[in-house]
Amino acid sequence: MPELKLSGVGHAYALKTVLEEIELALPAGRILALVGPSGCGKTTLLHLAAGLLTLQTGTLHNGFARPALMFQQPRLLPWKSVRDNIALGLKAGGIARHECLARAQTMGATVGLDNAALDQFPHQLSGGMQSRAALARALVLEPDLLLMDEPFSALDIGLKAQLHRLLLDHQAARKVAVLMITHDLMEAVRLADTLLVMAGAPGRIAYRFDLALPALARDDGFVHRTTAELLQAGVVRTCFGLTALATAPAATPKVGAGGTARVFEIANPARPAGKKGFAC
Amino acid sequence: MNLLRAWISGIPAYLWSGWGAIASLFLLLAAWEGVAAVYGALILPDPAAAFGRLAELFASGAAWPELATTARRASAGLALAILAGSLLGLAAGVSLTASMMARPIVTVLLGTPPIAWLVLAMLWFGAGDGTPVFTVFIACFPVIFIGALQGARTLDHQLKDMAAAFRLPPRMKLFDLYLPHVVSYLFPAWITALGTSWKVVVMAELLSSSDGVGAALAVSRSHLDMEAALAWIAAVVLTLLAVEYLLLEPVKREVERWRDLDREHA
Numbered sequence: 001m002p003e004l005k006l007s008g009v010g011h012a013y014a015l016k017t018v019l020e021e022i023e024l025a026l027p028a029g030r031i032l033a034l035v036g037p038s039g040c041g042k043t044t045l046l047h048l049a050a051g052l053l054t055l056q057t058g059t060l061h062n063g064f065a066r067p068a069l070m071f072q073q074p075r076l077l078p079w080k081s082v083r084d085n086i087a088l089g090l091k092a093g094g095i096a097r098h099e100c101l102a103r104a105q106t107m108g109a110t111v112g113l114d115n116a117a118l119d120q121f122p123h124q125l126s127g128g129m130q131s132r133a134a135l136a137r138a139l140v141l142e143p144d145l146l147l148m149d150e151p152f153s154a155l156d157i158g159l160k161a162q163l164h165r166l167l168l169d170h171q172a173a174r175k176v177a178v179l180m181i182t183h184d185l186m187e188a189v190r191l192a193d194t195l196l197v198m199a200g201a202p203g204r205i206a207y208r209f210d211l212a213l214p215a216l217a218r219d220d221g222f223v224h225r226t227t228a229e230l231l232q233a234g235v236v237r238t239c240f241g242l243t244a245l246a247t248a249p250a251a252t253p254k255v256g257a258g259g260t261a262r263v264f265e266i267a268n269p270a271r272p273a274g275k276k277g278f279a280c
Numbered sequence: 281m282n283l284l285r286a287w288i289s290g291i292p293a294y295l296w297s298g299w300g301a302i303a304s305l306f307l308l309l310a311a312w313e314g315v316a317a318v319y320g321a322l323i324l325p326d327p328a329a330a331f332g333r334l335a336e337l338f339a340s341g342a343a344w345p346e347l348a349t350t351a352r353r354a355s356a357g358l359a360l361a362i363l364a365g366s367l368l369g370l371a372a373g374v375s376l377t378a379s380m381m382a383r384p385i386v387t388v389l390l391g392t393p394p395i396a397w398l399v400l401a402m403l404w405f406g407a408g409d410g411t412p413v414f415t416v417f418i419a420c421f422p423v424i425f426i427g428a429l430q431g432a433r434t435l436d437h438q439l440k441d442m443a444a445a446f447r448l449p450p451r452m453k454l455f456d457l458y459l460p461h462v463v464s465y466l467f468p469a470w471i472t473a474l475g476t477s478w479k480v481v482v483m484a485e486l487l488s489s490s491d492g493v494g495a496a497l498a499v500s501r502s503h504l505d506m507e508a509a510l511a512w513i514a515a516v517v518l519t520l521l522a523v524e525y526l527l528l529e530p531v532k533r534e535v536e537r538w539r540d541l542d543r544e545h546a
Binding site for chain 1: 438439441442444445446447448449452456457460461538539
């Protein structure tokens with residue numbers, strides 16, 4: 001079974017270390033969410049996994065054959081119609097033009113873009129429609145690994161919920177492995193099988209949280225409850241720079257909704273003795 | 281082929297939209313007529329006389345060979361400049377080092393007056409086609425080079441990352457990513473260069489050649505023939521207007537359709 005595996009991965013821009021000792025494994029068909037404050041190196045980690053940055057330290061093994069990437073912004077080519085934009089990755093794969101366009105059409109319809117919208121240029125669409133197009137451009141490749149960099153962060157909650165649904169339906173049908181990055185804890189709880197909380201400066205994985213309940217079976221109540229419980233955890237609060245709770249927090253959150261969540265505290269978010277400058 | 285069809289089918293609507301431009305040109309003619317009426321035909325013949333003389337020149341067949349010679353020289357120089365300027369400019373724009381090195385050189389080229397190049401060219405190439413062609417080339421090259429360089433430099437690096445993530449092959453990167461973006465910088469540069477090429481070629485011919493519109497202007501000057509001089513000037517300007525507004529502008533509109541739609545939307 002293919003797998004994305006990072007071990008001991010670190011990265012530095014010039015003298016500034018942004019990632020340190022990252023360990024993670026993503027098997028096929030799982031959704032892994034990396035949650036952390038802005039600037040903690042999440043995007044760098046994703047770009048490393050996507051091969052857009054050269055690995056500096058550690059090892060990275062990507063066993064997936066067809067990875068696709070969704071960026072924080074839609075990043076559609078402004079001079080191509082939405083239809084051609086969705087077909088871009090297929091065209092790059094050397095697939096005949098009419099086949100590309102037919103598949104783009106089908107995928108466009110799946111994400112809720114009608115013919116009129118597909119014929120327009122990206123600038124003529126609203127932000128939400130552009131995000132749909134970007135999602136379709138990634139999904140039309142039928143990836144076995146989907147890397148997502150806060151793709152829904154600029155959308156309102158209604159649109160966000162719709163796109164979550166589209167993503168989960170596609171994921172359930174095709175068993176795609178998803179590595180998503182977000183600073184929105186609730187989004188992570190809604191979508192992910194496994195949640196990794198990152199601490200910043202330099203970015204490390206500080207906390208792991210597994211959810212047993214399938215994402216499609218989670219309702220709003222479960223998501224709200226679990227998010228609230230996660231936010232009780234001292235480690236998570238430190239990572240996001242929240243002040244400690246007045247009442248002594250439970251070391252690990254209570255298991256939510258009838259034993260569906262398991263918690264692993266990976267390491268203390270405070271850096272090992274001898275290294276100074278810990279700030280989350 | 282699509283581009284050609286769009287160009288031809290767009291011409292009627294485009295011509296219709298030109299009434300405003302024609303109206304303002306007629307205002308200019310009216311001002312010319314006014315000045316001619318005040319100062320008399322010796323200083324400035326009126327437009328009717330100038331255009332009458334132009335029609336005569338065409339009817340007698342004297343105008344065509346001169347215009348063709350001038351057009352040949354201007355387009356040869358311009359074609360060379362477009363080819364070299366676009367390619368070198370793009371190449372320089374892709375590399376940061378090359379663009380930093382090229383900028384001061386291009387500034388020097390831009391700052392050197394064409395008349396200085398003309399003097400050098402007359403010494404190097406003599407009285408043949410070489411002198412005007414070279415002068416046109418050297419006057420147009422930096423303009424196009426800068427356009428291409430800016431185009432290649434300003435491409436959004438987010439889109440480059442996207443292209444890398446979707447594994448676009450080099451050919452697709454060129455045609456789907458670089459060229460559409462660069463064209464919106466190149467086209468205005470080409471149009472500017474076209475105007476420059478006509479101005480410079482006439483100047484070069486006036487001083488160095490025995491044929492072409494520039495030479496004809498020199499002859500009419502020595503004969504103090506204001507009507508003929510104005511007729512030749514009108515011929516050059518009208519040719520330039522025709523090429524720019526009938527050929528380049530419609531093509532530019534088609535190529536940059538996405539940008540216009542964007543503007544309407546905003």
